[in-house]
Amino acid sequence: MNADRSPLFCDTALAERIERVEAQLIAKASEAARRRRADTAGFVIPVAGGVASFAEEGAPLNKVAGLGFAGVPSAAALDEIERAFTACGAPVQIELAHLADPAIGALLTDRGYRLTSFENVLGLPSTASLSESRRPGSRSGRAATTSSRARSSRELCTISRRGPASCATSHCATGSSPAAPASASQRASRSSPAQRPRPHRRRGVQTALLSARLAGAAAAGCDIAVITTQPASKSQQNAQRRGFDLLYTRAVLVKQP
Numbered sequence: 603m604n605a606d607r608s609p610l611f612c613d614t615a616l617a618e619r620i621e622r623v624e625a626q627l628i629a630k631a632s633e634a635a636r637r638r639r640a641d642t643a644g645f646v647i648p649v650a651g652g653v654a655s656f657a658e659e660g661a662p663l664n665k666v667a668g669l670g671f672a673g674v675p676s677a678a679a680l681d682e683i684e685r686a687f688t689a690c691g692a693p694v695q696i697e698l699a700h701l702a703d704p705a706i707g708a709l710l711t712d713r714g715y716r717l718t719s720f721e722n723v724l725g726l727p728s729t730a731s732l733s734e735s736r737r738p739g740s741r742s743g744r745a746a747t748t749s750s751r752a753r754s755s756r757e758l759c760t761i762s763r764r765g766p767a768s769c770a771t772s773h774c775a776t777g778s779s780p781a782a783p784a785s786a787s788q789r790a791s792r793s794s795p796a797q798r799p800r801p802h803r804r805r806g807v808q809t810a811l812l813s814a815r816l817a818g819a820a821a822a823g824c825d826i827a828v829i830t831t832q833p834a835s836k837s838q839q840n841a842q843r844r845g846f847d848l849l850y851t852r853a854v855l856v857k858q859p
Contacts, residue, residue, distance in 0.1 A: 609847045610726065612725065612850055620828055621651075621652070625667050628653055629655060632645075632646050632656070635658055644656045649669065650669055653666070654666045654687075656690045665696065666697070671702060673703075680709075694857040695857075700853065713857070715855040718855065721833065722851050723848075728824040728826055809840060828849075
């Protein structure tokens with residue numbers, strides 16, 4: 603962490619960029635999951651700049667993401683999404699950034715959605731990421747790469763300056779592919795390295811994985827690294843120790859039966 607670096611400030615433009623790429627990643631990963639299974643049960647539905655996705659039962663890709671920066675979704679669009687999730691036997695979960703249009707929150711509340719949790723989005727300029735990854739004694743290399751390939755993460759995406767998101771440097775929920783010039787976004791959650799088996803905790807595994815991913819993302823031309831964590835979690839503490847700044851919070855809302 604560079605003590606001389608100014609904290610990364612997140613305005614609505616940066617939040618929109620991150621949310622847009624989050625939606626792009628979810629759409630691509632969901633479609634890949636369906637192709638892998640040769641199954642037509644899932645869906646990806648664009649909605650007001652975001653996306654509604656159902657990949658398979660129990661998948662973390664089953665949600666609505668990216669809303670809030672391209673207008674308020676219509677009642678008809680929400681009706682379609684709610685019917686699609688009901689047909690798959692899944693609840694409708696919407697992740698809404700606190701920088702999004704407040705009218706969307708009011709609309710969802712009126713439709714019976716209830717707040718169930720929060721998640722924090724943190725960011726780090728990739729120049730700082732690369733500098734840190736090259737610091738003597740930083741934990742990266744073969745062991746981190748091997749561990750990364752064995753990891754089953756919820757999401758790992760990139761934000762491209764010139765093009766759409768792609769998976770990068772390790773397996774997503776559905777696999778991996780080369781990184782685009784972008785900023786790496788990792789979700790640290792219940793299935794993240796923070797929840798690795800107890801015998802391997804407190805051995806620097808998460809730090810090594812994060813350093814390896816940051817180095818790979820920076821080398822690929824990424825400009826911002828983004829990580830999503832549960833609030834006040836060990837993953838958030840590790841990210842902030844690594845130099846990440848808190849950018850914004852997402853509210854997780856679920857449609858009540």
